[in-house]
Amino acid sequence: xxxxxxxxxxxxxxxxxxxxxxxxxxxxxxxxxxxxxQDTQDQSRPTLGEVVSIAxxxxxxxxxxxxxxRPYALLGSAVRHFALFAVLLQAATAVxxxxxxxxxxxxxxxxxxxxxxxxxxxxxxxWTVVGIAEWVLPLLWTVGFFALVHDRRRLARAAVVLAALxxxxxxxxxxxxxxxxxxxxxxxxxxxxxxxxxxxxxxAFHRDAPPAALPFGAPGMVYAACCVVMGASLVLLPAMAxxxxxxxxxxxxxxxxxxxxxxxxxxxxxxxxxVALAALGLLLLAVRVAAVYxxxxxxxxxxxxxxxxxxxxxxxxxxxxxxxxxxxxxxxxRGT
Amino acid sequence: xxxxxFFVLTALADQPRHGYGILREVGELSxxxxxxxxxxxxxxxxxxxxxxxxxxxxxxxxxxxxxxxYRVTEEGIGALDAEAERMAAGADAAKQRIAExxxxxxxxxxxxxxxxxxxxPGPGLAGGLA
Numbered sequence: 001x002x003x004x005x006x007x008x009x010x011x012x013x014x015x016x017x018x019x020x021x022x023x024x025x026x027x028x029x030x031x032x033x034x035x036x037x038q039d040t041q042d043q044s045r046p047t048l049g050e051v052v053s054i055a056x057x058x059x060x061x062x063x064x065x066x067x068x069x070r071p072y073a074l075l076g077s078a079v080r081h082f083a084l085f086a087v088l089l090q091a092a093t094a095v096x097x098x099x100x101x102x103x104x105x106x107x108x109x110x111x112x113x114x115x116x117x118x119x120x121x122x123x124x125x126x127w128t129v130v131g132i133a134e135w136v137l138p139l140l141w142t143v144g145f146f147a148l149v150h151d152r153r154r155l156a157r158a159a160v161v162l163a164a165l166x167x168x169x170x171x172x173x174x175x176x177x178x179x180x181x182x183x184x185x186x187x188x189x190x191x192x193x194x195x196x197x198x199x200x201x202x203x204a205f206h207r208d209a210p211p212a213a214l215p216f217g218a219p220g221m222v223y224a225a226c227c228v229v230m231g232a233s234l235v236l237l238p239a240m241a242x243x244x245x246x247x248x249x250x251x252x253x254x255x256x257x258x259x260x261x262x263x264x265x266x267x268x269x270x271x272x273x274x275v276a277l278a279a280l281g282l283l284l285l286a287v288r289v290a291a292v293y294x295x296x297x298x299x300x301x302x303x304x305x306x307x308x309x310x311x312x313x314x315x316x317x318x319x320x321x322x323x324x325x326x327x328x329x330x331x332x333x334r335g336t
Numbered sequence: 337x338x339x340x341x342f343f344v345l346t347a348l349a350d351q352p353r354h355g356y357g358i359l360r361e362v363g364e365l366s367x368x369x370x371x372x373x374x375x376x377x378x379x380x381x382x383x384x385x386x387x388x389x390x391x392x393x394x395x396x397x398x399x400x401x402x403x404x405x406y407r408v409t410e411e412g413i414g415a416l417d418a419e420a421e422r423m424a425a426g427a428d429a430a431k432q433r434i435a436e437x438x439x440x441x442x443x444x445x446x447x448x449x450x451x452x453x454x455x456x457p458g459p460g461l462a463g464g465l466a
Binding site: 026 | 377402
């Protein structure tokens, strides 16, 4: 007869994917109930620690590595690619924005320098801490990226979580201070752009996952190329420069290069790169639209036109990547 | 090799065991320091199986419930032996350093005298500085 405790354990085990439950559920229930007194089973519950350990196993078995059933191995590969590409984009964005901002402020007179410093001072200790954290912590995206490609997973996880923290301030700040966010949709989109990659990295690069590897190029070269493209997009078209412009431009060029190299590659074995890029493109499109929306009809037509053109290119690219991803997944399901 | 994997392999080194037997054995081997959760145990078993370090020995059904016994493979014994050697070498190096430190003069490496231990081999705080 099934006791209440057994039913509760089986409920917790439903977190695991079906293939895993088929292989392990009976055995795991036997372990759980081994030394539990039959008479007390209806009064007991799975502990929080047991639930957490099953949840962690569920994440690992769903975002699986090679050897697991194909849908889970593909999902794992796609999430790992998404995390890698997004962290690269975030890393280059953070460095380029800060280097250009610092260069501009320090070379355009004392007034610009004072404006730069006013971001950290003059508004009380809370805002000083927030200002410094918002400037410094995003630099950890670069630490996270290089830690990831060198398979230092713990360091990568810690770095990206810390790097993503400042994006929470626009959401949390209004709750703890009298500050009101002027653009809540952009704040949400920006937080998603930081936290989805950070959480994807933490979940998908588990102990059983293969090391991160870019589809082409050495990590340092690819990172430097992203920085150059972003820096050039801001320097050459300063009228377009909002926070979505540089990563959007870099993504467009990077995704086009990826599609081109993929088309020329003799071995076209699908690696879920298209799925990951399509998801990242969609996320960037949300940031792009949220960034330009409040300024429609306010800022000059050149800026709004440039931002909308970038949004249109991003949308087209997302559709193209989705088509490629669909073809890849169809090929995989046919076993080719 | 992780600590959990090391203890699971050690638990299986002498005889095949089932899931609960491994959990209990790991607890005893580590003097209670390592208490594996079931989710963690099966993550480790999956990894060791994929690496060929353990294998399914047999299955039994008791009171309608499945009990699977795992055994360590030759490759697993080799990996455990190598890990044990590495740990022993590390422990030897630590002991040697501690012994060398005790022989060397200087206050930084002298152990602090315990109140009940009486006079130690080196000068105490009062005697050394007075």
